[in-house]
Amino acid sequence: MEQREFCPVHAAIQVLQEKWVLHIVRTLLEGPRGFNDLSRSVGGINPATLAVRLERLERMGLVSKTVHSYMPPRTTYALTEAGVALHDVINSIDAWGRRFIRVGAEGEPVCGGVRQPSEPAASH
Amino acid sequence: MEQREFCPVHAAIQVLQEKWVLHIVRTLLEGPRGFNDLSRSVGGINPATLAVRLERLERMGLVSKTVHSYMPPRTTYALTEAGVALHDVINSIDAWGRRFIRVGAEGEPVCGGVRQPSEPAASH
DNA sequence: TATAGCGCTATGAATAGTCAAGCGCTTTGC
DNA sequence: GCAAAGCGCTTGACTATTCATAGCGCTATA
Numbered sequence: 001m002e003q004r005e006f007c008p009v010h011a012a013i014q015v016l017q018e019k020w021v022l023h024i025v026r027t028l029l030e031g032p033r034g035f036n037d038l039s040r041s042v043g044g045i046n047p048a049t050l051a052v053r054l055e056r057l058e059r060m061g062l063v064s065k066t067v068h069s070y071m072p073p074r075t076t077y078a079l080t081e082a083g084v085a086l087h088d089v090i091n092s093i094d095a096w097g098r099r100f101i102r103v104g105a106e107g108e109p110v111c112g113g114v115r116q117p118s119e120p121a122a123s124h
Numbered sequence: 125m126e127q128r129e130f131c132p133v134h135a136a137i138q139v140l141q142e143k144w145v146l147h148i149v150r151t152l153l154e155g156p157r158g159f160n161d162l163s164r165s166v167g168g169i170n171p172a173t174l175a176v177r178l179e180r181l182e183r184m185g186l187v188s189k190t191v192h193s194y195m196p197p198r199t200t201y202a203l204t205e206a207g208v209a210l211h212d213v214i215n216s217i218d219a220w221g222r223r224f225i226r227v228g229a230e231g232e233p234v235c236g237g238v239r240q241p242s243e244p245a246a247s248h
Numbered sequence: 249t250a251t252a253g254c255g256c257t258a259t260g261a262a263t264a265g266t267c268a269a270g271c272g273c274t275t276t277g278c
Numbered sequence: 279g280c281a282a283a284g285c286g287c288t289t290g291a292c293t294a295t296t297c298a299t300a301g302c303g304c305t306a307t308a
Contacts, residue, residue, distance in 0.1 A: 009214070011233045012221030013146045019265075022137045035286045046266050051287065061235040072274045073286040082224040082235035088216045090133070096213055097136030100206040109135045111185040111206035143296080159255045170297055175256065196305045197255040 025086050032078035149210050156202035
């Protein structure tokens with residue numbers, strides 16, 4: 001598509017904006033997991049989609065797949081060094097989210113300014 | 125979908141992983157822009173998609189829209205305080221990308237180990 | 249006068265993601 | 279000893295999202 005010079009930020013965003021990728025990375029930062037375990041931890045992801053994402057992430061070198069046994073099937077997915085390095089990205093997203101995201105009236109996320117002490121905190 | 129307690133990181137990721145959102149934010153961090161200008165700067169985004177994204181981001185409070193005149197149409201989109209705060213997120217993505225992303229043999233992005241300081245990274 | 253540009257919206261086609269079911273096989277629980 | 283649950287996925291049918299392209303009314307510039 002684009003023939004302009006290679007821009008690392010642009011490329012990084014292209015990877016990270018793919019649906020579920022950040023969720024997958026965040027989950028794997030807690031430790032290696034098997035396919036179904038990962039699926040459950042991420043929550044709501046389709047196995048077909050997860051398989052496609054994991055294959056892409058593995059080809060990119062963000063995730064490493066280890067097959068312990070074919071039958072019974074036993075596999076673990078873990079982050080590579082480049083994947084673990086996304087810790088900083090997740091951390092800054094975390095900080096931003098904690099500071100700016102609240103739940104709106106209809107459950108939709110809303111970004112406010114700095115938290116006012118007067119405003120009620122969303123609590124369940 | 126999920127009925128578990130509100131998790132700000134999860135919510136933040138949900139917002140940021142939507143296609144084009146990070147690109148839009150990154151562009152708007154450089155300054156306010158009109159619709160077509162923004163479209164060109166982001167590069168490759170469909171106007172229909174951009175319109176939907178901007179409306180959502182505006183409703184969320186990440187982006188503010190200012191209509192200067194209806195005819196001729198003149199509008200600018202800018203980041204709110206919450207949007208500007210994403211500077212840190214973009215920065216860490218930038219750092220990660222510069223350090224770990226290279227171009228593979230077929231033009232596909234690949235994540236390698238630590239990059240040599242001698243190697244230059246093109247900026248856009 | 250002609251052209252290009254503004255901020256969008258309307259189409260239909262292409263692509264991406266989702267749901268549900270299920271495979272062969274082993275372990276676990278009773 | 280036998281049923282049920284779990285493993286890592288795959289398949290096929292469906293839906294949602296994104297795409298390319300065209301165009302609107304109008305004005306500012308050439």
